[in-house]
Amino acid sequence: MNPSQEYCLDSFPIPICDNIRIKRAHLYQGEAYRGYIARKRRYFFGLRVHMIVTASGQPVELILRPAAEADVSVYRTSTSICRNSGMLHR
Numbered sequence: 001m002n003p004s005q006e007y008c009l010d011s012f013p014i015p016i017c018d019n020i021r022i023k024r025a026h027l028y029q030g031e032a033y034r035g036y037i038a039r040k041r042r043y044f045f046g047l048r049v050h051m052i053v054t055a056s057g058q059p060v061e062l063i064l065r066p067a068a069e070a071d072v073s074v075y076r077t078s079t080s081i082c083r084n085s086g087m088l089h090r
Contacts, residue, residue: 006055011071013037014064016046028066035067050074 013035017025022034022045036043050063050071065074 007060008053008055009051009071009075010053011048011050011074013044013067014047014049015044019043019045021045030066032066032068 016028016033025045028046033047034043034045035048044067046067047064048067048069050065051059052061052075053059063074
């Protein structure tokens with residue numbers, strides 16, 4: 001980890017199925033996998049990829065979590081980069 005390096009934090013959804021088919025989903029089950037895509041104003045069922053990339057676009061860390069988990073809580077608990085550098089506290 002380079003303290004002078006700039007990093008970007010973001011996430012994107014990986015829908016497993018449409019809302020109408022949630023009851024038939026067997027791969028993942030439970031409300032933890034129901035997320036919301038704000039820019040589309042739509043709920044989805046599946047996973048969310050949380051990524052940390054450099055300002056030039058090179059991936060540094062990738063985390064796969066249930067869709068309902070918020071970005072900030074995932075980064076605070078799961079990433080060594082954020083914990084070691086205090087990125088979320090600046």
